[in-house]
Amino acid sequence: MACARLSDRRVISISGPDRVAFLQGLVSNDVATCDARTMIWAALLTPKGRYRADFFLSARDDRLLLDIDETRADATLTQLKRYSLRAKIEISLLQGQVFAGWDAPPPSGACADPRLPQAGWRKIILDGADTLQCDHDLSDYAARCLALGLPPSSIYQIDETLLLEANFDLLHGISWTKGCYVGQEVTARMHYRGGVKKRLVPVKTSQACLPAPGTILMLDDGQEAGEIRLVFGQSGFALLRKPFWRRSFRHNGVDIIPSPPAWFPIDDSDI
Template sequence: MSMQYVARLANRSLLRLSGKDVKSFLQNLVTNDLSRQQEGDVVYAALLTPQGKFLHDFLIIDRGDHVLLDTHAERAADLARRLTMYKLRSDVILEDANTDFCVFALFGDAVGASAVPAEAVLQYQDPRLATLGLRVLAPASLTEDAFTGVHPASQQDYDAHRLSLGVPEGGSDIQPEKNFLLEANFEELQGVSFSKGCYVGQELTARTKHRAKIRKRFLAFHLDGEIEPGDPITANGKEIAVVQGFSRPYGIALTRLKEWHAACRDDIPLSPEGLVISKPEYVVLPDDLDSEEA
């Protein structure tokens, strides 16, 4: 029997951007191409440092006369501050939209739009990965009980689902000013364009894509035990990965690809005992992980 769940994502915050310059303002800043985005479309993107390091990720929701940014709640104030810094004389107004809207996730087997209540403002497939399920933008007063034929779930349940798929998020897994975009699987998660014009951090991101080796990637792991973000994962006493996020029994770790591949090839158990790192289905890795240059 298929099981479907709905969770209110309390760790998400919504920023409203309005004004005649909104589209061009964001297009010049973020990693994805918004030139073809139309009302109702949702695009995944990030804001980087000028040196190409990660700062914020968000879903950009086109509402016609304004745009909503669905981002991590604990980092929303910093995102608003940085956008304001870049705004200068652009006709862009930034506002908190959390009193008007909230975000739900519908996930599980055979998730259908029929579960979504009529009061919902917008429902859309998560643009990062289809198996993440649907997201629903709804009035802030709406509760899980308004959804039909689905089981109420917690934020932790949704995080476990997301981590089981190996999908990282800023604010919980991707570290600001430390991680690079392609380490966090942004290309496969539809979060970066390599054909649009310039944006903040574009040069380093493009160079990494076309010239450099990506030696570390966010990979999924499973552990029936306890572990914390920042804890090392080792093979034969040598660190091969660092935990970035965990919602038991699923987690995600920034993994040194060559060392992990060697441990898998040689059947070396990892520590903590019982921990297994695996490549998420959506991630594409190079074929030459055994080479000296990898």
């Protein structure tokens, strides 16, 4: 069984009788579908529909557990407490470990990664419980996610990224039936009016390395194709304008080759 401990993840707990209703009004996915065997992927947004954090959410006993990137944990904890007001809940940061595995059935207590079947499973082990023996590390997991077209949380820009541009709609990170939540209006308007003009797309090059993150990708004729967001040597992710989702181009002598994953729709009119 391929398994890696995700040392860059933290665990936030929300307990109390109002935990589901409280989080349901804040995040992009349907919290009511979580149970001991079902995990969701969701985002917390600003009122203007911009990204603040994303996390995997699962239920255990009488609490909800958020598996979240360590760089987003403290700010998310603070924001959740700010929203809590009179809700009968308790929010805390737990001592725990997050594991991910693939290419084998999940162990007891694990949940399928809700983004893609090929993404495998995830499991939270709280402090004091038995651990899992792993034969892979965090870099192996990052490389596997890149091959599947799944970027890390660090690629999403706080207060800027829109969920549809980040493919949350294609990766089961949004519920269109759950009702209102913070930032829902902007997200729904883009979805129902077909307003997605840019998306995150895996890219590669035959040169030594892609341009650095933050580079605006320009064609020789002055046309802007997008922006590099993350680089792993000759591969990475770029936020590309729609005409370039499948069209290779050259930026300052570097060939940029979009590599949409299998789950990316073939017909661009469908998105």
